[in-house]
Amino acid sequence: MYYIELLSKHEIQDKDFLVFYDNFDCVFTQYKENNMYNIEVLFKYHKDIELFVDFCSNKKNLSQNPIHSLVDKPKIKTFRYEEADNWINYLGPINITEDFRIVPPWHSLSESNDIIINPSLAFGTGHHETTRSCLDLLLKTKDSFFLTKPINSILDVGTGSGILSIFSSLIFQCKVNGIDIDLEAINQSLSNLKLNSKVSNVDFKLKNLEEVDGNFDLIIINISLDYLLSKLVLVEEKLNKSGVLIISGFLFIDIKDLNLLLKDAKFVIINIIHLNDWVSMVLKKK
Missing domain, CATH: 3.40.50.150 (Vaccinia Virus protein VP39)
Incomplete structure (x- = not known):
């Protein structure tokens, strides 16, 4: 499984994630750390990350979506399923x-x-x-x-x-x-x-x-x-x-x-x- 890591000064609202669920098989998580909001977007396949970044960069109707300005240089990471278990531990x-x-x-x-x-x-x-x-x-x-x-x-x-x-x-x-x-x-x-x-x-x-x-x-x-x-x-x-x-x-x-x-x-x-x-x-x- 793969994910990209995005940083934002402001919390991203759920409605701003909605358009991506219609176009990608992905999951968003968000948490606050050191006065910044860390947004992680999880994908099953590595190829979907490039498609996601391209979609955010070129989709005209995303110009008002805050995620549009966050994907210029995303951090791409990979984790094993045991690491995924650690990631979802915060879901109490x-x-x-x-x-x-x-x-x-x-x-x-x-x-x-x-x-x-x-x-x-x-x-x-x-x-x-x-x-x-x-x-x-x-x-x-x-x-x-x-x-x-x-x-x-x-x-x-x-x-x-x-x-x-x-x-x-x-x-x-x-x-x-x-x-x-x-x-x-x-x-x-x-x-x-x-x-x-x-x-x-x-x-x-x-x-x-x-x-x-x-x-x-x-x-x-x-x-x-x-x-x-x-x-x-x-x-x-x-x-x-x-x-x-x-x-x-x-x-x-x-x-x-x-x-x-x-x-x-x-x-x-x-x-x-x-x-x-x-x-x-x-x-x-x-």
């Missing part, structure tokens, strides 16, 4: 509530409510705003007054690491189906499922939304606004009457586009979380 436990926390395997104390997620290239460690917001909204949905019937079936679209599927299974105690079109994500979600022996009613499959059979009481989509807008009619069809939809993965500046579409859809907004620049919502089918 995340407290969701007093009762639940997300932990990497090396921090697990075998506590009954620990959800063990192994950080990887699959999206979803609990550190990103969209994942944290979805976890919070799942808890709020479970205890909400607007539920007219129990949640007995859940679909997690774009499951990534499987974190939302595993957590949903624990709090709702029902069958959860997690799907993704990325084979690596499915492999990682299956590995994470094995780490959580108390969870047994989750099924991860490599498939797209169109291939899913049946209907669900709750659907979770933490991907992107473009995906959501293109699939909203299909999602509506796959939700049971009075079903719940949790959506995330889009920025506050894009919320107007979503509101315009929701006017014509059969949903009402129940709850909204705005965390930094990211927005997550709970919708209920009319």
Whole structure:
């Protein structure tokens, strides 16, 4: 595995990393050291580093992106997987509530409510705003007054690491189906499922939304606004009457586009979380 090291006087916002996830198979980390922010960009292949630097240097629409000015002379490094283990040690436990926390395997104390997620290239460690917001909204949905019937079936679209599927299974105690079109994500979600022996009613499959059979009481989509807008009619069809939809993965500046579409859809907004620049919502089918 390879990575480049960039230094910045200012913290880079998550929204400035977003464009790179659409173009590269990479992972960003950032930490403060000696009054500077150290940004490390990890790649599976060495050739991707040159493509990344070229992309940052030549992409016109990156002129306002702070990373654009940091890649002139990047430090290129290589590390073995045991060194990668040292790098991700800083990803400590995340407290969701007093009762639940997300932990990497090396921090697990075998506590009954620990959800063990192994950080990887699959999206979803609990550190990103969209994942944290979805976890919070799942808890709020479970205890909400607007539920007219129990949640007995859940679909997690774009499951990534499987974190939302595993957590949903624990709090709702029902069958959860997690799907993704990325084979690596499915492999990682299956590995994470094995780490959580108390969870047994989750099924991860490599498939797209169109291939899913049946209907669900709750659907979770933490991907992107473009995906959501293109699939909203299909999602509506796959939700049971009075079903719940949790959506995330889009920025506050894009919320107007979503509101315009929701006017014509059969949903009402129940709850909204705005965390930094990211927005997550709970919708209920009319």
